[in-house]
Amino acid sequence: MGSNYDDNVSYSDFTLGHEELETIEEVLQKDLVDGGVHSVLLIDMAGNIVAKKDNGNCEHDLYSLAALASANFAAVDTMAKIVGENEFSLLFHKGEEESIHFSKVNPEFLLITIFGKEVTLGLLRLKVSEAIEKINSIW
Amino acid sequence: MAFVNMKTKEVQAKIVFYGPGRGGKTTNLEYVYSKFRERIKTDMVSIKTHGDRTLFFDFLPFDIGKIMGYDVKIQLYTVPGQVKYNATRKLVLKGVDGMVFVADSQRDKREKNHESLKNLQENLAAYKKSIFKIPLVLQYNKRDLKETPLMPIEMMEKDLNKQLKAPSFPASAITGENVVPTLKKIISLTMASLQNVMK
Amino acid sequence: MGSDDSYEFTDYSLDQEQLEYIEEVLDDDLIQAGVHSVLLIDMAGNIIAQKDNGHCDHDVYSLAALASANFAAVDTMAKIVGEEEFSLLFHKGENENIHFSKVHSEFLLITIFGKDVTLGLLRLKVNEVVEKIRGLWE
Numbered sequence: 001m002g003s004n005y006d007d008n009v010s011y012s013d014f015t016l017g018h019e020e021l022e023t024i025e026e027v028l029q030k031d032l033v034d035g036g037v038h039s040v041l042l043i044d045m046a047g048n049i050v051a052k053k054d055n056g057n058c059e060h061d062l063y064s065l066a067a068l069a070s071a072n073f074a075a076v077d078t079m080a081k082i083v084g085e086n087e088f089s090l091l092f093h094k095g096e097e098e099s100i101h102f103s104k105v106n107p108e109f110l111l112i113t114i115f116g117k118e119v120t121l122g123l124l125r126l127k128v129s130e131a132i133e134k135i136n137s138i139w
Numbered sequence: 140m141a142f143v144n145m146k147t148k149e150v151q152a153k154i155v156f157y158g159p160g161r162g163g164k165t166t167n168l169e170y171v172y173s174k175f176r177e178r179i180k181t182d183m184v185s186i187k188t189h190g191d192r193t194l195f196f197d198f199l200p201f202d203i204g205k206i207m208g209y210d211v212k213i214q215l216y217t218v219p220g221q222v223k224y225n226a227t228r229k230l231v232l233k234g235v236d237g238m239v240f241v242a243d244s245q246r247d248k249r250e251k252n253h254e255s256l257k258n259l260q261e262n263l264a265a266y267k268k269s270i271f272k273i274p275l276v277l278q279y280n281k282r283d284l285k286e287t288p289l290m291p292i293e294m295m296e297k298d299l300n301k302q303l304k305a306p307s308f309p310a311s312a313i314t315g316e317n318v319v320p321t322l323k324k325i326i327s328l329t330m331a332s333l334q335n336v337m338k
Numbered sequence: 339m340g341s342d343d344s345y346e347f348t349d350y351s352l353d354q355e356q357l358e359y360i361e362e363v364l365d366d367d368l369i370q371a372g373v374h375s376v377l378l379i380d381m382a383g384n385i386i387a388q389k390d391n392g393h394c395d396h397d398v399y400s401l402a403a404l405a406s407a408n409f410a411a412v413d414t415m416a417k418i419v420g421e422e423e424f425s426l427l428f429h430k431g432e433n434e435n436i437h438f439s440k441v442h443s444e445f446l447l448i449t450i451f452g453k454d455v456t457l458g459l460l461r462l463k464v465n466e467v468v469e470k471i472r473g474l475w476e
Contacts, residue, residue: 021146046234047214048142048151061181061418063200067214068184068415071195074230075408076429082401083450085431093412095421114419186410188382189444195407219407224383226400227407 020138021051028053031131032113037124038098039114042105042135045070050109060114069112073102092121103128105135140234141333149210150337152329153234157259158241159251160192160220163280166312167241168197168215171322174315178202193219196231206330207337213326220255229262237274237329238263239321241312242299244281246288249298256299274328275305278321283311356474357387364389367467368449373460374434375450378441378471381406386445394450405448409438428457439464441471 016024024042028051032040039054041062047070052062073091080088091102101124103111111132115124141152156164165185172183179201186195199215216235218228240259242252260270279295290298292309300307306324310317352360360378364387368376375390377398383406388398409427416424427438437460439447447468451460 016145018146021144044140044142044234046140046142046153048140048153048234050142050144060420063212063214064181064184064198065415065418067196067198067216068411068418070233071230072408072411072415074233075195075227075404075411078226078230079401079404079408079436080429080431082396082404083431083434083436084396085434088429088431088436091429093416093424093427095416095419095424098419098421100415100419100424184414186407186414190382192382194382194410223399224403224407226403
């Protein structure tokens, strides 16, 4: 089965080495979790978790969250296309205590941050942009 | 498009259950969830309508243990079967590594099975994947039904599997018959296809 | 549409008169105020009522299916992080924006609007419409 399955072009971009993953985790920790973000996930568009960091007080079901987030992103992206937009710029859901922010890193990866009231949306967006730039420089 | 994490030695692979509406896709996952409760640490996520129909997908992460030194996490998904939900159904296929096609054995569902399989082929093609190449298992579900006429297995094989030549199982998702063998088969096909990236 | 959808469970019913009233409200309060297109859908993605300014040819059936699925996905995410629900559901594009509002447990109001309407005004108008539609069941 393995030999005649030739769709594996797509894997190559996804096989991040040990060092690259460490760099990513360090960026997530220093730029986001140390900046007050509760939890951060780097996921691929299929909903797999590539890297994750949290402040140690989060017990969210992260695998389900990743599956939902990638589906959410894909649905919004498709809606954008239907109304004639390339993409919608801001994806952010605000709750009473916790909010979720989505950001596209590149065509394959999404960065999901969960944060509370102690971080403003403005500051978060700044921190997220910085983290994304660092992650993208890996490639 | 499985994700292989070299650092944590973890593999995440996505297996999607496809098929016509009310064919038993969600029931397959529910059976797996009840059978392997101790291995599944989280709740099954189901996005459904008030009428108990799948609206977006069901999601069940499933740890199968170590293969070639990697912790393997299989992510099971279903799609909404109803024809009108094609836009969302297509989204669920993104990054799929293995497929189970759950066909409905009832005689009057013959056309529905056909349509759904054709729709799968089209939707996979949109992601540049071929139904002939992706790991695929066919399941002929609802063999337990006594009140309605069922299609003979040979007829379903001829209808759906003549060209695909995929492994297939007569099954009953509701009683659990052949649900686990279906799952084991698709996991082993999927893992075989991933072998070249798990070095 | 699949014929297997015919027994879809619904626990709301709207007669001709009520539907006409809803369409009138959507037209008067939203389309006349500059909204490009508005959809009232149920949580299963069926379109209950629809109005537009005559210049929209969006695929509203796909949009309704995606919107309901997306709303449900976001709702599930809220539960996972311990929230009852997320309050603001709004997506901003270059020219077109989409705003989602829950009418009650069964209905969602989706508005598509451009730069000619501010988010503030839109939310005000949407709230008025939601009140009026809710009034039908009171």
